[in-house]
Structures are given as structure tokens and as C-alpha cells.
Amino acid sequence: MLVPALAAAACGNRIEILHPTGNPLSAALTVETFAGVLPVDGSRFYSFTVPQNGLVGLTLLSLIEDGEPSPALVNVAIGVPRATDCSPVDSRTVNPSATPLLRGEYPAGIYCVRIADVDTLTVDATFAINISRPK
Amino acid sequence: MRALLPLLLVLTLAAGCGDPPAAPTPPLGPLTVTETFSGTVAVGGSRFYSFVVLPAGTVSLMFGSLTPAGADTPMATQMAIGIGFPQGTGCTVSSSTLLSPGLTYQSTVSLGEGTYCVNIADAGNLSGPADFAIRIVQNPKETAPGDPGTTLFFSDLTVGGVATRTFQATTAGTVRLRLEQLGPPADVTATIGLGLPQSDARGGCNVAVATVAAAPAEISVPVAAGTYCAKIADAGSFTGATTFTINIVRP
Numbered sequence: 001m002l003v004p005a006l007a008a009a010a011c012g013n014r015i016e017i018l019h020p021t022g023n024p025l026s027a028a029l030t031v032e033t034f035a036g037v038l039p040v041d042g043s044r045f046y047s048f049t050v051p052q053n054g055l056v057g058l059t060l061l062s063l064i065e066d067g068e069p070s071p072a073l074v075n076v077a078i079g080v081p082r083a084t085d086c087s088p089v090d091s092r093t094v095n096p097s098a099t100p101l102l103r104g105e106y107p108a109g110i111y112c113v114r115i116a117d118v119d120t121l122t123v124d125a126t127f128a129i130n131i132s133r134p135k
Numbered sequence: 136m137r138a139l140l141p142l143l144l145v146l147t148l149a150a151g152c153g154d155p156p157a158a159p160t161p162p163l164g165p166l167t168v169t170e171t172f173s174g175t176v177a178v179g180g181s182r183f184y185s186f187v188v189l190p191a192g193t194v195s196l197m198f199g200s201l202t203p204a205g206a207d208t209p210m211a212t213q214m215a216i217g218i219g220f221p222q223g224t225g226c227t228v229s230s231s232t233l234l235s236p237g238l239t240y241q242s243t244v245s246l247g248e249g250t251y252c253v254n255i256a257d258a259g260n261l262s263g264p265a266d267f268a269i270r271i272v273q274n275p276k277e278t279a280p281g282d283p284g285t286t287l288f289f290s291d292l293t294v295g296g297v298a299t300r301t302f303q304a305t306t307a308g309t310v311r312l313r314l315e316q317l318g319p320p321a322d323v324t325a326t327i328g329l330g331l332p333q334s335d336a337r338g339g340c341n342v343a344v345a346t347v348a349a350a351p352a353e354i355s356v357p358v359a360a361g362t363y364c365a366k367i368a369d370a371g372s373f374t375g376a377t378t379f380t381i382n383i384v385r386p
Contacts, residue, residue, distance in 0.1 A: 036224070047185075047221030081185030081221040081250055084174065110221055110250040 043116035045086035054134030086112035181256035183226035200341035268341035308386025
């Protein structure tokens with residue numbers, strides 16, 4: 001029904017582009033925590049669902065080697081589950097921080113967070129990542 | 136795609152202002168997408184593989200191979216296999232089906248657009264880690280390109296050697312693998328098998344059915360239309376290099 005209405009408008013030299021109503025950035029948020037052990041030279045991923053358009057944020061809360069906070073950099077990415085891994089869409093190589101390392105608007109769908117060693121870990125490390133997403 | 140929407144709309148609307156209608160084009164059938172999920176599952180363990188369905192369509196599964204890890208002896212062991220959604224560190228499946236390996240589709244479902252996963256889990260039947268291969272086909276067709284016929288598969292084979300050959304079954308039917316010649320010596324035996332080609336570049340073959348035999352010998356396996364592989368390997372009886380000839384009779 002939309003195209004005929006727009007077609008009529010177009011033939012009258014006026015084109016209207018309709019924008020969806022509602023602000024996707026105002027959706028209520030929830031937080032999931034992805035915690036585990038990152039092996040030396042390895043990677044881990046975690047899948048989550050974004051039920052509606054909105055902001056997704058990742059925060060690398062902690063990275064621990066030998067019981068101590070690690071100075072190592074690791075790569076953290078948001079991506080899409082593909083085959084037996086998580087295919088990164090947006091990534092950062094970072095240290096833990098209380099502020100989000102990645103924020104972006106994402107349409108509804110299934111996404112994943114991937115954390116990977118970038119040849120900096122000396123032993124297997126425990127980590128925790130907070131995933132903020134629309135509820 | 137979203138960025139192109141205004142342009143597409145403008146082009147569509149411009150076309151609506153007096154241009155003659157374009158000649159109708161025949162509708163394209165749904166695109167067939169084939170992926171192979173292979174790996175090793177531990178006793179009591181599970182593995183999963185994520186894939187995208189776009190647009191909505193049917194998805195068929197062929198649990199094509201299960202062998203002890205690192206070996207080529209096909210197992211008839213039932214595994215729990217299902218389709219679900221990637222969630223957390225796994226694949227959430229609402230229901231699984233117990234399946235044994237075979238080269239026909241054992242499960243077909245209709246799925247809407249989205250991201251899904253196939254999960255394979257030990258149903259309590261494994262006694263050791265096992266290598267598996269599952270073919271995931273979106274919108275499978277009843278026929279594949281090519282003609283039915285016979286493919287000649289022959290070469291030298293060294294001690295401990297392996298040879299594989301992929302081939303196409305153009306329609307569902309029975310593939311017959313006929314070991315016509317092996318040797319000298321005449322009593323030498325080899326493992327011959329049929330299965331799914333490995334998805335990596337190593338050119339391997341995940342066997343679904345295999346037997347150890349001297350020539351002449353034959354194995355027959357029902358298959359769906361698609362690509363398969365034949366494999367022959369020294370079964371441990373080779374004392375020197377030898378030759379083989381296999382006829383692959385394809386539907």
C-alpha cells in the first residue's frame with residue numbers, strides 16, 4: 001500500500017520519505033554478563049538477542065591473569081554468529097575499563113560478543129564483559 | 136541496504152511516471168545454500184554451527200558422517216541433532232531428534248528469516264570422541280547439475296595412502312561404488328567408502344559408509360541429489376605401492 005501512495009506523490013513532483021516512528025535509542029535496556037576463561041592464543045564468544053532496534057554497548061569489566069589484573073590488551077568485538085565462530089562487525093583492542101568500549105545502534109537480531117587474545121596473554125585469563133542491549 | 140532505500144524508491148517512482156512496463160521476467164526459484172558443519176564432539180559434549188536464513192525457506196539436514204576421532208570407521212551411533220538459536224555460549228534447541236548417519240536428508244523444517252544454529256550432542260551413546268559431518272541445505276533442489284553416469288576413479292596408491300574423488304549425484308537414487316581392480320598382489324585389501332567432502336582445502340572425505348575388501352567389491356548407498364565423495368585407503372595390508380580402479384555409478 002505504501003508504494004502506490006508514494007508513487008502518486010512522486011508524479012506530483014513531491015516526494016515524501018517516511019521515517020519510522022519511535023526512537024530506537026529510547027528502548028529500555030538490560031545487561032547480560034559474559035564471563036569465562038580466555039586461553040592463550042584463543043578466543044571465546046557469546047550470543048545474545050536484540051529484540052528491537054536500539055543501543056548495544058560492551059564493557060570489558062575485568063581481565064585477570066594469575067589472580068592479578070592483567071595489563072594485556074585483548075580484542076573485543078561485536079559480530080554475528082557464523083559457522084562455529086562469531087564473525088566480528090566492530091572490534092576494539094583494549095584493556096579493561098569501566099566505560100563502554102563499544103556502543104552502537106543495532107537492528108533487532110541475534111548478535112555475538114567475541115573476545116580474543118592478540119598474542120599478549122602469558123597464561124589463560126579470566127574475563128567478564130557486560131553487554132547492554134534493548135530489553 | 137537501508138542507505139539505498141531512498142534511491143530505490145526514487146527509481147521506482149520515476150519508473151511509474153509514464154514509462155512502459157518492463158517485460159516480465161521469469162521468477163527465480165529460492166536460492167539453494169549448502170554449508171557443511173564438521174568437527175569433533177566429545178563424550179557427553181555438544182557442538183553447534185550458526186547460519187543465516189534469508190529469505191524464509193526450508194532447511195534440510197543430512198547427518199552424513201560419524202567416525203571415531205581420527206579414524207575412518209563409520210559408526211551407526213545415534214546423535215541428538217536439532218535446530219535452534221545461538222544463545223550465550225551455546226545453541227538453544229527446543230527439540231532434538233536422534234539421527235544416525237546417512238546420505239539422505241533426515242530432517243526438513245520451514246524457517247523464517249533470521250539466525251539459527253544446528254546443534255549436535257552426544258545422546259549418551261558415545262564411548263570416545265567422534266568426528267562428524269552435517270550438511271545444512273537451504274531450499275534443497277531435487278536435481279543437481281550434470282548427467283547420471285559412471286565416473287572412473289583410478290590411480291596409484293602408496294603404503295598408508297589415501298585417495299578421494301568427489302562426484303555429483305544429479306538426482307536422488309543409489310550410488311554404487313565398484314572396486315573393479317586392486318593390486319598386485321591380488322589379495323591386498325583396502326577400505327572403500329562414500330561420504331561428504333570435507334569443507335576445508337585438504338580434500339578429505341567424511342565417510343558415511345565404508346568396508347574393507349579385496350577386488351572385486353561393491354557398496355551401494357541411497358543419496359539425495361548433491362555432491363559426495365568416494366574414498367579408498369590402505370587398510371593396513373599394503374606391502375608396496377599398488378593400483379586401483381573404481382567405478383562410481385551415479386544417479
